[in-house]
Amino acid sequence: MKPPLRGLLLAGGRSTRMGRDKASMILRGNGQTQAANALRLLEGSCAEVFLSLREGQEKPEGCGSVEILRDAVSCGGPLAGILTAMRHDPESAWLVLACDLPFVDAGVVSLLLAGRDDSPFTAFASAFDGLPEPLCAIYGPAALPILEEHAARGHVCPRHIMAEEGARLLELPAAARHALENINTPRDLEMMTRFSDPGAAAPEPAGETPGREIRLGWFGFLAEQRGRREEMLVTPAGTVGVLFAELAARDGTVGFTPGVRFAVNDEFAPPDHPLKAGDKVVFMPPFSGG
Amino acid sequence: MNADFSISQHPLHVTPLREALSSPDCGGFVHFEGRVRNHHAGRAVTALRYEAYRELAEKEGALIVTEISRKHGVKAAAVHAVGDLRPGDLAVWVGAAAAHREAAFAACRELIDAIKDRVPVWKHETYADGKSSWIAGCDHAGSAGNPDHQ
Structure with missing residues (x-):
């Protein structure tokens, strides 16, 4: 028993x-x-x-x-x-x-x-x-x-x-498969809000072009989940955080990813970093060097 | 490539780094070698691959070396390997030279901790059973510290 x-x-x-x-x-x-x-x-x-x-x-x-x-x-x-x-x-x-x-x-x-x-x-x-x-x-x-x-x-x-x-x-x-991902930082929390409802968090400034062409890079397990390391993408997302949330929510290839970090043009960038056409955006899972 | 921090294809060549930190005014030299372990969480590790976001990793690594060198008044350098490694291989090397040993020890410890925390490098392990996986930090250590995570 x-x-x-x-x-x-x-x-x-x-x-x-x-x-x-x-x-x-x-x-x-x-x-x-x-x-x-x-x-x-x-x-x-x-x-x-x-x-x-x-x-x-x-x-x-x-x-x-x-x-x-x-x-x-x-x-x-x-x-x-x-x-x-x-x-x-x-x-x-x-x-x-x-x-x-x-x-x-x-x-x-x-x-x-x-x-x-x-x-x-x-x-x-x-x-x-x-x-x-x-x-x-x-x-x-x-x-x-x-x-x-x-x-x-x-x-x-x-x-x-x-x-x-x-x-x-x-x-x-x-x-x-993403059910056990947890929330550790205010950034995770912000990402979760956008993950749940990416459209609501992406008000588009008036007069902006509807899409920007962005060069994307993926590392570590994110590259494996996404099935590629680099790609070109046209997106209406206004910030790097919204872009990630949209990609995660829309096609489900990548998860909510606690601790995900962003880089824009080879510099660390916060989730609210604005995007412009021609940017190189890189998505980084938590580091595991050393 | 930055002289004080670099991402380098395995195997690492540390002799020039050691020599660059050698100086008659430095009586203390401390270095740390991070080597590939043959086990992780109870599984036998047979091979390991590191990948890095090189542009950002070298920038951030150089910033770390500069910050810690200034803070402790030491000369410091570090290099992290990328590529395919096996147990025992050198994955990361950190060195600090100072007039006296206290500053060299402290700087060396802070350097390796900051590199693990801030430099975009990722580890992919292959196990004896043929499976493999990416490694991420573990959140389950107690506040008392945890030997599993050193």
């Missing part, structure tokens, strides 16, 4: 790069905070749901009366919250969800539940590198001693632990 399932919402991150609490942000059109939406998802599948916070942290907005588990492990990061919960109830399996995954919905959660077996870890394979996605995953009772042992050795990255120990890996369907 399968052990009972508890839900754990991880909201103890410091949101350092975002500069404000990600759990309290409203990212979806229903006007609810990320924490509220994620709690509702967990409540739909779990007998009991808990909110993971670090010591001294205020409860994010929209969480109601959910029971709170404060980090009782000093290793930091999401592992501290996961270990605290599993020690609280070692007989249960835990459905763990981070509060900064706005694209995860009931369909994604039900796929995860359907794929669950007796493995210590059940997780989706990253659409990007095939490694397990640890922050929308099920941790069975057998995971606890494994996590304790890694934590004792100073290994605190659940993705690395899962990869090393072996997880039951599920594939995301093509239509949901």
